[in-house]
Amino acid sequence: MSTPRNDRPRNNDLPDRAAAATGAGRARRTPRTAPPPKQQLGRYRRWYATLHPSLQLIGLQLWMPLFFIVGFCLCYVFAFHAPHPHDVPVALIGSDPTLVAAVQQALPGEFVFHSYDSLVAAKRDVLAGSMAVAYDPSTNEFWKASAHQFQVASLVPATLTAVLTGLGVASPKVTELAPLPAWDEYGTVPMYVMLAWCIGGYMVAMFIGIMGGPLRHRTRMAVIVTGGLVISLITNTLAGPVVGAIHGHFVPLVLIAWGWIVAIGLAVNGLSYFVGRFIAAPAMICFVFLSMPSSGGAYPKWFMPEPFAWLNNVVVGSSMVDMIKHQVYGVGPGPARGLLTMACYALAGLVLMYFGKKWWERRRIRAIVTGRTTMFQDANTANREFLGRERDAELERHGLTSTATGTLQVVPDDGWEDERAAGDVFTGGRDGLENEPVNPHRQQSGR
Structure with a gap:
């Protein structure tokens, strides 16, 4: 008959207690203390404990589908059920008071005209994404950038053309500054690639938070960094060489994805100390439910209701989509805003980790001493x-x-x-x- 092995190597992430093995450690006797008082349970909890154990576990996880239903309805359905333009910036070369007055009368609050003296500057801002389109009354011509925002490039010239023809002006010419490639006909690839990076980043940290509570910071961070690199390589390989949705730019996109996944992972990891096994809720709220409608990938912020239009300034999805578009199509703002946002999320995660670990340990000791359980x-x-x-x-x-x-x-x-x-x-x-x-x-x- 076999005997239990007591000489197995220690396989945990806790610090050694060397003093316990010394003579001085053995000489100190731990004073006996009374056992903690028995936890008083409410009527519902006593009834719930009578159910089959597997049924108890299932019931305690049913908050997740309920959370998904509420999140999809309040974020996706609410944001996308009726996108409508508001305060859409249009670069107007020179001035055209007649057009401005007609648009304000026919479409109040939908468009804001910005006067430009230089057509070159107007085109530059269209490519950068700060202007939806540019219009030159002297040549009766629109300039658009479909690679930056396909919906804007399609809807805004058509809407303003209807106003112009109503004034007796001939249908203007539309010139494309940045056409979309054949493998991304509607400009949705950056949005879905962003979503894959977000989901990969928060899920790695989510499982660390659920199952890796006692792990040290360096162990958690090592898993996040390693997992982030693996996810980055997989997603970019699938989106690029395998599916063919992106051509080229493999190494830059891998580095961008890696940085974002690590930043998201650090933020979720820091939050996990405070919310425990419910970390999926704040993680999905921040990096999926709010980030997706506010990213500008499906519709620009000028078509989104509040608070999604304002959230475009702070959510990770917005910066990620802009960085992908700038790298792949050469449109949108440069990488500075994305790198700053990435650094802010990573820093916030590190701060939450520092304070959260101490708070989690105090709460854990208190639960052990008092005998409280969930x-x-x-x-x-x-x-x-x-x-x-x-x-x-x-x-x-x-x-x-x-x-x-x-x-x-x-x-x-x-x-x-x-x-x-x-x-x-x-x-x-x-x-x-x-x-x-x-x-x-x-x-x-x-x-």
Whole structure:
């Protein structure tokens, strides 16, 4: 018979307690203290503990689908159900009071005209994304940049053309400054690549926060940095060489994605100390539900309702989409804003990690000293005990029994198989989904 091994190497992330192994450490006797008072549970929690352990765990996770439903309705459906232009900036070369007055009368609050003396400066701002389109009344011509924002480049010239023709002006010419490539016909690739980077970044840190509470900062950060590089390589390989949605720019995009995934991972990791297993909620709110509509990838901020129009200035999705467009298509603002936003999120994550670790440790010690547990901890404990009993029952049905050291012994009697082992594979044994405990009076012998 095997014996337990007590000389296994320590495999955890806790610091060594060298003093405990010294004579001085052995000489100090820990004073005996009274056990913590038994936790007083409410009526609902006592009732909930009577349910099947697996059902308890399922019930405690049902907040996730409810959260998804609410998040999608309040963010995606609300933001995209009726996008409407408001305060769309238009670069006007020179002046055209008649056009401005007609647009303000026909489309109040939708367009804001900015006078430019130089057509070159107007084109530059269109490519940078600060102006939706440029219009020169002297030549009756629009300039647009579809690679920066396909919806703006399609809707704004058409809308203003209707006003111009109503004034008796001939249909203006539309000149493309930055056309979209054939492999991204509607300009949605940057948005979905951004979404893949966001989801990868927050999910790595989310699982660290849920399951890696005792880990040191350097261990957590090593996982985030390594995981970020792997996710960056995978997403850019799939989007580029495999799918063909992006041609070239592989190394710069890998570096950009890596930086963003690490920044998002650090921020989520810092938050996880404060919200524990519910980290998925704030992570998805910040980096998916709010970031996606506010990013400008689907519709620009001039078409989004508040607060999404304002959030375009601070969400990661906005800076990520701009960096992808600038790198791949040469449009939008330069990388400075994106790098600054990336650094801010990473710094916020580091600050949250510093204070959050201390707060988490104090809360953990307080729970241990007072004997307080959560419903999820109780459900996990009950499920673990239930599975242990089920394991022993299943072994007995197959003529086996386990010892204290984990060694399996064979039950020698011939009629070992329990009739409850039969039954439908989908509905369980004959007596229901959860078989009753085996007969405790059954005689077992080992060899």
